[in-house]
Amino acid sequence: MEKQRIAIFASGGGSNALKLLNHFEEIEDIQIELLLTNNENAGILNKLNERVPHMVINNEAAKDGLFLTQTLQSLGIDYIVLAGYLRKIPIDLIRAYPTQIINIHPALLPKYGGKGMYGMHVHEAVYKNKETSSGITIHLVDEIYDNGQTLAQITTPIEQGDTPSEIQQKVLKIEHQYYAKVVEEYIRSQHDS
Numbered sequence: 001m002e003k004q005r006i007a008i009f010a011s012g013g014g015s016n017a018l019k020l021l022n023h024f025e026e027i028e029d030i031q032i033e034l035l036l037t038n039n040e041n042a043g044i045l046n047k048l049n050e051r052v053p054h055m056v057i058n059n060e061a062a063k064d065g066l067f068l069t070q071t072l073q074s075l076g077i078d079y080i081v082l083a084g085y086l087r088k089i090p091i092d093l094i095r096a097y098p099t100q101i102i103n104i105h106p107a108l109l110p111k112y113g114g115k116g117m118y119g120m121h122v123h124e125a126v127y128k129n130k131e132t133s134s135g136i137t138i139h140l141v142d143e144i145y146d147n148g149q150t151l152a153q154i155t156t157p158i159e160q161g162d163t164p165s166e167i168q169q170k171v172l173k174i175e176h177q178y179y180a181k182v183v184e185e186y187i188r189s190q191h192d193s
């Protein structure tokens with residue numbers, strides 16, 4: 001496979017972004033070339049240690065699909081991997097990368113998805129509904145939040161008495177175990193000759 005270049009989009013602490021960096025540092029034909037964030041205070045920015053170039057955009061730029069497309073294409077980016085990115089991906093960027101934008105959602109879609117369902121909001125809703133399991137959904141991104149084709153779904157049991165924070169920790173653990181491998185396998189599946 002010809003070398004494939006990834007841009008990671010993140011808005012927060014970036015634990016998934018770091019797991020992705022670690023995973024793809026060991027792989028020669030898939031490389032992470034950029035970390036983009038809409039949040040100048042994102043915790044990930046303090047953890048990169050110059051491992052990858054980064055770009056901070058404001059919320060206007062985050063809405064500008066043509067700007068984002070031109071920027072990413074000028075860098076030769078082939079895939080966009082969202083890792084706790086909290087802004088809507090604009091339609092013009094989706095049209096430029098129709099099957100090349102991947103997201104991880106910390107719940108078993110289609111439940112607990114859509115506008116407002118991010119971070120702890122998700123786990124609090126799962127807790128409130130007394131679910132006995134939660135998990136992750138890795139999916140392609142389309143113009144509707146959390147609506148794109150599912151690539152993988154992995155569940156984790158919720159014990160009676162688990163708090164939203166304990167649910168978050170269980171879900172984050174499987175995010176870290178599976179996301180990078182699912183991304184790698186998906187990219188390779190798109191280039192199987």
Ligand SMILES: Nc1nc2c(c(=O)[nH]1)N[C@@H](CN(C=O)c1ccc(C(=O)N[C@@H](CCC(=O)O)C(=O)O)cc1)CN2
Nearest residue numbers: 086087088089105114115116117118142143144145146
């Ligand atoms: N076009 C798409 N853009 C994004 C998707 C998607 O599926 N299609 N996934 C999200 C990630 N996400 C869930 O996995 C998600 C992130 C944020 C929100 C949300 O409600 N955001 C708030 C703004 C929050 C903030 O900036 O502080 C909002 O839109 O009001 C929902 C789902 C990434 N983008």
Ligand SMILES: NCC(=O)N[C@@H]1O[C@H](COP(=O)([O-])[O-])[C@@H](O)[C@H]1O
Nearest residue numbers: 012013014015016084105106118119
């Ligand atoms: N709907 C999107 C969403 O809620 N994404 C979630 O944000 C967290 C980011 O953590 P991280 O910054 O430590 O990777 C992760 O749990 C991810 O699933």
